[in-house]
Amino acid sequence: MRISSTLFFQTGLNSINAQQSDLMHLYQQVASGQRMVTPADDPLAAAQAINISQSQSLNARFAANRDVAKTNLGTAENALNSVTTLMQDVKTRLVEAGNGTLSDADRATLSNVLISARSNLLGLANSTDGSGQYLFSGAQGGTAAFQEVGGRIVYMGDTGQRKIQADQTRQIPGSDVGSDIFNRPAPGTSGYLTKADTAGNIGTGLISTATITDAKGVNIGNAFKITFTSPTEYTIEVRNPAGAAVLPAVTGTYTPGTDTSLTLPGGVQVKFSGAPEAGDSFTVDPISLPAYAATALPGNSNAATMSSPIAVDPALADSGNVFTIKYVEATDSYEVEVKDAGGNVLPTDPSYSADANGVLKLPYGMQVKVAGTPADGDTFEVRAADSSNQTDLNIFDTLDSIIAALATPMEDDPVAAAKFQNILASAMQRLDVNYNNVLTVRASVGSRLNEIEALDANGSMRALSYSSQLSKLEEVDYYTATTQLQLRTSALEAASLAFKKIQSIGLFNMSSN
Numbered sequence: 001m002r003i004s005s006t007l008f009f010q011t012g013l014n015s016i017n018a019q020q021s022d023l024m025h026l027y028q029q030v031a032s033g034q035r036m037v038t039p040a041d042d043p044l045a046a047a048q049a050i051n052i053s054q055s056q057s058l059n060a061r062f063a064a065n066r067d068v069a070k071t072n073l074g075t076a077e078n079a080l081n082s083v084t085t086l087m088q089d090v091k092t093r094l095v096e097a098g099n100g101t102l103s104d105a106d107r108a109t110l111s112n113v114l115i116s117a118r119s120n121l122l123g124l125a126n127s128t129d130g131s132g133q134y135l136f137s138g139a140q141g142g143t144a145a146f147q148e149v150g151g152r153i154v155y156m157g158d159t160g161q162r163k164i165q166a167d168q169t170r171q172i173p174g175s176d177v178g179s180d181i182f183n184r185p186a187p188g189t190s191g192y193l194t195k196a197d198t199a200g201n202i203g204t205g206l207i208s209t210a211t212i213t214d215a216k217g218v219n220i221g222n223a224f225k226i227t228f229t230s231p232t233e234y235t236i237e238v239r240n241p242a243g244a245a246v247l248p249a250v251t252g253t254y255t256p257g258t259d260t261s262l263t264l265p266g267g268v269q270v271k272f273s274g275a276p277e278a279g280d281s282f283t284v285d286p287i288s289l290p291a292y293a294a295t296a297l298p299g300n301s302n303a304a305t306m307s308s309p310i311a312v313d314p315a316l317a318d319s320g321n322v323f324t325i326k327y328v329e330a331t332d333s334y335e336v337e338v339k340d341a342g343g344n345v346l347p348t349d350p351s352y353s354a355d356a357n358g359v360l361k362l363p364y365g366m367q368v369k370v371a372g373t374p375a376d377g378d379t380f381e382v383r384a385a386d387s388s389n390q391t392d393l394n395i396f397d398t399l400d401s402i403i404a405a406l407a408t409p410m411e412d413d414p415v416a417a418a419k420f421q422n423i424l425a426s427a428m429q430r431l432d433v434n435y436n437n438v439l440t441v442r443a444s445v446g447s448r449l450n451e452i453e454a455l456d457a458n459g460s461m462r463a464l465s466y467s468s469q470l471s472k473l474e475e476v477d478y479y480t481a482t483t484q485l486q487l488r489t490s491a492l493e494a495a496s497l498a499f500k501k502i503q504s505i506g507l508f509n510m511s512s513n
Contacts, residue, residue, distance in 0.1 A: 217267020
């Protein structure tokens with residue numbers, strides 16, 4: 001086989017170039033610290049590294065989001081802590097205001113103190129975060145949460161929450177809605193609040209706290225109005241959350257000047273004292289308004305009542321649906337007609353029956369309770385409660401009412417004193433509800449901060465795992481690389497030496513030997 005000189009030279013040159021290329025690649029690995037100078041070095045590892053890098057970037061973004069959430073929630077916690085302290089002071093002042101030995105001047109001084117507290121509370125309710133966004137205005141961060149409109153402080157934000165993506169599958173509210181803090185009771189709160197018609201009452205009757213005596217009473221959740229027809233007689237109206245009368249007016253008698261409890265129909269009692277006059281009225285309202293109301297339609301026998309409508313399956317329940325329930329004596333069952341918000345009749349079964357406990361399961365996720373023995377044809381209606389009947393728990397309205405009452409002279413005027421005591425009792429009841437709700441919101445903020453800490457710990461572990469995986473995929477092993485570098489250097493020297501030997505070989509040199 002004949003080998004040309006050109007082939008000799010080309011082979012030597014190719015060998016040197018290959019060794020130089022390998023050596024250059026090793027130089028790049030050592031200099032950059034990266035095992036993969038180009039994706040071609042390890043395509044599978046390069047693809048895995050891209051995915052892990054993306055996950056690492058997302059994890060870092062979530063960590064930054066959690067820092068923002070911690071800052072916002074920390075600011076909210078500080079504001080709510082100040083609100084708690086302020087409300088404790090206000091409650092103390094109200095206890096002082098109930099001291100019968102205070103003069104009009106003393107009460108006027110307390111009124112000024114509460115005016116200052118009201119201003120401080122308004123400032124706290126309009127707290128902002130580090131970027132100037134209002135914390136408690138819902139999604140309307142650029143709008144002050146509470147503003148004075150027509151002499152009243154009202155909530156001007158919305159009901160949206162600013163949620164922050166704290167993890168791949170978790171969004172955490174970074175703030176709370178102001179109306180949920182200062183205008184409502186804590187979720188699940190049961191009980192009643194009392195109030196006197198101070199504008200129209202002319203007697204000295206005093207209404208105090210209401211107590212639920214039967215948690216399963218048929219009128220629990222309904223509102224009561226007590227109207228005195230004379231100093232010794234009164235009537236009680238019962239209305240459901242839709243504002244409709246539940247029962248015919250109930251009458252009762254009272255001995256003026258005594259300290260007693262009036263029994264309201266359906267499981268509620270209220271403390272009452274003093275000497276009311278004809279026309280004086282008092283209301284006993286539920287703290288929390290039920291979501292639905294059941295009403296007996298005109299013409300019913302009133303031998304049975306329907307109460308406690310609840311959505312047992314929220315996924316099926318629609319607040320726009322209206323249920324008309326008619327009792328059929330022949331089959332001891334109920335015919336149910338359901339109309340949606342547009343008035344369209346929805347499909348239902350031919351009949352529905354109550355169980356042994358009087359529980360009647362309705363279509364579309366609803367349930368009611370029937371008590372008594374209905375007559376044939378008795379008809380009831382179930383619909384969403386009217387939100388306008390919700391008990392007023394605006395903390396600023398409560399403060400305004402007691403501030404005005406403290407500023408009103410009442411010395412030597414028993415009627416004015418009775419009005420003040422009724423306003424004071426009502427204000428203290430409402431502030432207790434507001435105070436408990438603020439504590440509930442603070443607990444919610446604390447639980448979210450705890451959750452963020454747990455997510456931070458998990459995120460840190462995940463970041464460490466991502467870094468470890470990327471290190472294995474991307475970073476060069478310096479021990480191996482330096483060994484290979486030395487090996488390739490020796491190989492290059494050997495290739496160069498071999499090329500010299502080949503270069504010195506020629507026909508004349510061979511013949512001379």
